[in-house]
Amino acid sequence: MTDGDRGHEAGPRRALLLENIHPDAVAVLEGAGFEVETERGALSEDQLIERVADVSVLGIRSRTQVTRRVLEAAPRLTVLGAFCIGTNQIDLPAATERGVAVFNAPFSNTRSVVELAICEIIALTRQLTDKNAKMHAGVWDKSATGAHEVRGRRLGIVGYGNIGSQLSVVAEAMGMQVLFYDTAEKLAIGNARPCGSLHELLESVDIVTLHVDGRPANRQLFGEEEFARMRPGSIFLNLSRGFVVDHEALRRHLVSGHLAGAAIDVFPKEPAGPGEPFESELRGLPNVILTPHIGGSTEEAQQDIGGFVAGKLVRYLTEGTTTLSVNLPGLSLPAPDSGCRLLYVHRNVPGVLGRVNSLIGSFGVNVDGEVLGTKGDIGYLIADISCGWPDELLDQLADLDCTIAVRVVTLGSGPADS
Ligand SMILES: NC(=O)C1=CN([C@@H]2O[C@H](COP(=O)(O)OP(=O)(O)OC[C@H]3O[C@@H](n4cnc5c(N)ncnc54)[C@H](O)[C@@H]3O)[C@@H](O)[C@H]2O)C=CC1
Numbered sequence: 327m328t329d330g331d332r333g334h335e336a337g338p339r340r341a342l343l344l345e346n347i348h349p350d351a352v353a354v355l356e357g358a359g360f361e362v363e364t365e366r367g368a369l370s371e372d373q374l375i376e377r378v379a380d381v382s383v384l385g386i387r388s389r390t391q392v393t394r395r396v397l398e399a400a401p402r403l404t405v406l407g408a409f410c411i412g413t414n415q416i417d418l419p420a421a422t423e424r425g426v427a428v429f430n431a432p433f434s435n436t437r438s439v440v441e442l443a444i445c446e447i448i449a450l451t452r453q454l455t456d457k458n459a460k461m462h463a464g465v466w467d468k469s470a471t472g473a474h475e476v477r478g479r480r481l482g483i484v485g486y487g488n489i490g491s492q493l494s495v496v497a498e499a500m501g502m503q504v505l506f507y508d509t510a511e512k513l514a515i516g517n518a519r520p521c522g523s524l525h526e527l528l529e530s531v532d533i534v535t536l537h538v539d540g541r542p543a544n545r546q547l548f549g550e551e552e553f554a555r556m557r558p559g560s561i562f563l564n565l566s567r568g569f570v571v572d573h574e575a576l577r578r579h580l581v582s583g584h585l586a587g588a589a590i591d592v593f594p595k596e597p598a599g600p601g602e603p604f605e606s607e608l609r610g611l612p613n614v615i616l617t618p619h620i621g622g623s624t625e626e627a628q629q630d631i632g633g634f635v636a637g638k639l640v641r642y643l644t645e646g647t648t649t650l651s652v653n654l655p656g657l658s659l660p661a662p663d664s665g666c667r668l669l670y671v672h673r674n675v676p677g678v679l680g681r682v683n684s685l686i687g688s689f690g691v692n693v694d695g696e697v698l699g700t701k702g703d704i705g706y707l708i709a710d711i712s713c714g715w716p717d718e719l720l721d722q723l724a725d726l727d728c729t730i731a732v733r734v735v736t737l738g739s740g741p742a743d744s
């Protein structure tokens with residue numbers, strides 16, 4: 327496939343993958359003709375700015391912040407892959423304004439997070455971490471005090487999306503009673519019961535687990551008041567995002583004994599990679615499990631994410647397919663064996679389709695296939711012709727005031743170039 331990104335000089339197409347993304351992603355991108363550079367950890371904003379000038383594909387995980395400044399420093403960037411679920415680390419409006427398509431892996435690590443949450447719920451309910459620490463210190467503390475079965479205990483899930491609802495199923499299979507609270511209307515799975523408010527949930531359950539997404543409004547969702555509302559002796563888990571929880575308030579409620587334990591996988595400030603020190607006010611507390619943001623870190627999930635997201639990136643680059651894109655309308659037009667495909671990202675204003683089609687018609691070009699979709703302020707059009715798109719037509723299209731990005735790909739086999 328030949329990618330004719332307009333306004334870009336010819337040269338090798340480069341991909342930069344950060345945060346130890348699975349080698350399957352490298353193989354997929356190399357197979358599509360990319361030179362792939364990888365980094366084990368995340369990069370700071372300034373480090374990233376130095377690295378993205380000639381990059382057309384950027385791959386990150388949850389730690390790398392892709393800010394407006396980073397996007398401005400990446401004039402060739404066409405597509406951005408979040409090799410994880412969350413996309414709160416990306417300035418999505420800035421990416422969309424520049425016509426950069428963003429993809430993620432919305433359910434490849436869902437089960438991994440659920441299994442870690444289940445493991446932690448049992449470990450905390452049986453005080454396993456403390457018993458284990460004592461045994462390693464030579465202390466034989468055989469006692470049932472404060473240890474419980476999870477069967478029959480009430481689990482409160484905050485955020486009943488993909489992870490929350492999957493956790494609900496597995497927890498019920500172990501005999502737990504599930505209550506949940508979500509700001510959106512949700513189908514209650516199995517025997518789970520929705521709560522009308524967060525406070526109602528907090529006052530009703532033995533274990534609270536957070537699975538909300540990382541939207542800015544969720545910053546400090548959980549603080550002094552929410553912990554105070556939880557029942558004495560209850561357990562708290564957060565495997566969503568660190569900034570959702572006030573860790574000082576959590577510490578106070580653990581030290582006072584109001585909470586019997588906690589498991590925390592995500593932190594307001596996380597190290598960029600291995601070797602950087604980890605600081606937290608929660609270090610050293612009894613019956614508190616701290617994990618280094620590993621909810622999605624299983625070999626199964628990482629391999630699945632690597633192939634899934636890289637496949638989305640390559641299909642966008644070679645065919646313009648945006649199915650499951652986070653920011654562009656989801657479009658897919660079956661690709662003929664040969665021909666030239668126009669990929670047109672534009673502002674969603676009235677009359678775009680008419681203007682584009684009359685421009686195409688004025689060049690006497692016959693369109694074989696065409697599809698348009700919109701999502702909020704953004705529109706995306708794919709159009710196929712059997713021979714090359716005239717340069718003059720593409721120049722006039724690029725000059726329209728509603729145009730964000732124009733790209734042409736040649737359909738069929740062959741190495742990618744610029
Ligand atoms: N610890 C880890 O390694 C991982 C963490 N995550 C985090 O888990 C989050 C959730 O993942 P999914 O379930 O796949 O997302 P999802 O988008 O399917 O579900 C999130 C749910 O939270 C709800 N929600 C948002 N704000 C809320 C609030 N204030 N109160 C109640 N409900 C609220 C939404 O309506 C939605 O139903 C991700 O966005 C990511 O931040 C995801 C994977 C791995």
Ligand SMILES: O=C(O)C(=O)COP(=O)(O)O
Pocket residue numbers: 387388389409410411412413435619620621622623
């Ligand atoms: O999938 C997510 O949103 C996660 O938080 C997992 O992040 P990670 O890929 O482990 O940096």
